[in-house]
Amino acid sequence: MPESKPQDKAKVIPLNDFTLDSRSALPLYQQIKDLIKRQIANNVWRLGEMIPSENELAAGLQVSAGTVKKALADLVNEGVLVRRQGKGTFVARPDFKRSFIRFFRYGLGSGPGALPASRVLSCRVIDPPAGVRGVLNLTRGERVIAIKRLRLLEDEPLMLEDLFLPRAIFDGFEKKDISRELLYPIYDAEYDTPIVWAEEFLEPRIAEGEAARYLGLKPGAPVIFIERIAYTLGDKPVEFRSSLGRGDRFRYHIELR
């Protein structure tokens, strides 16, 4: 999915509502950063889309190009924007490079680029467990789509995953075939719910019962327990996953600087 054109060709930059306060304690470039983040959070400038150019912003906001540059550079650094010489400035798509699930060793040769296939084990609309209701901020009585799937690579099981989605947002999702599809592009394209960021939690556990069977492990073997909460615009949680991964295929790496 390549990036889109700038919004319309009209020169109407939708910055009308915004004016910068030069007497504010907040530096101008900070106000500009906040403004841009707000435009993104309000889905005025959407993921992957081009935003107004440096010059347009500077003119529209009545500040110097250098000040806009500083704001944009900061946001590039924070991973919010991407700039490409000759083309423009775009709202970044998060890439999840550091996600735990990228740190499962894959079979021979295939590095952490190959993506696991998945076998859906069950898919139902249910009343959420209390923990899930809390995490997803659901109202009492609101139901969720619950999907259990086994992710494998080269026919070897990697992870067993439980996925919970609010039905209010993802109605009908349970009827889709997701065994070969990436989920987040579907959320974005078909449910207008881009995933903007996520957090993950990891702890070690022991394989037991049904889970051990699915993963092809003896009970008592080490596994990694991962929880992920994924957020859409406005920091609204819209997906909860909890996964068990085979310990013998997992090794996480960080650099400390």
Place this chain on the structure above:
Amino acid sequence: MPESKPQDKAKVIPLNDFTLDSRSALPLYQQIKDLIKRQIANNVWRLGEMIPSENELAAGLQVSAGTVKKALADLVNEGVLVRRQGKGTFVARPDFKRSFIRFFRYGLGSGPGALPASRVLSCRVIDPPAGVRGVLNLTRGERVIAIKRLRLLEDEPLMLEDLFLPRAIFDGFEKKDISRELLYPIYDAEYDTPIVWAEEFLEPRIAEGEAARYLGLKPGAPVIFIERIAYTLGDKPVEFRSSLGRGDRFRYHIELR
């Protein structure tokens, strides 16, 4: 340990050997960044010390202040430098905020700020195991100081740690009392070997035998296996640790953006 004064009061900025090439393909600010990193790697500008001011650098290198600013801002962003208004620019000390060992839940209330005490179980000079020799780049026959210690908080065992140090660098270290000291400041102050960065690897395992006993776990309980390689200036590895941590006290968190 506060930061030091600028090197001498003489205005002799040790940049004599360096000239920037304005015709180079590399932008000036990149050349400046490289130069500064080289000064740090060669221990000319030491950890925590002040480096020449923006104006001095600009004058010494015959570039505009803005260009120097850009280089310094980048290095601040990379965690190499710290700038303080009114005071100066300093070589940063790495803080290891994301280290795995910071993600052990501590006893009631005490967040990840409290530091575990340690009980040294053994401390000897030995011939290194093959793996350790490889990691530390040791010559054949070179010996290492091997320390095994139990780290605990509020008298509860947290981690069991094996530590390997090249004797050529840390001669005499084995005689120190390290049960209440942080190690890296000792490396820096007493062995002139500052730790500049490190990498860590994590995988889930099962507690067994002696390790289980030390950790107060039943055999078969989940544990976290962590390896750390710590590097001094010039990316030279000078410490190797491998640790086993109680799984029930560990939970790691990341944000994906």
Place this chain on the structure above:
DNA sequence: AAGTGGTCTAGACCACCAT
């Protein structure tokens, strides 16, 4: 008061990309 970094301006010139 003198020195530091932090913000901001108003230019210039270049490299890259689309047309």
Place this chain on the structure above:
DNA sequence: TGGTGGTCTAGACCACTTT
């Protein structure tokens, strides 16, 4: 060719720290 971002300059003024 015209528009984009990338680099660089030479200033100005401010806020903070130290002496």
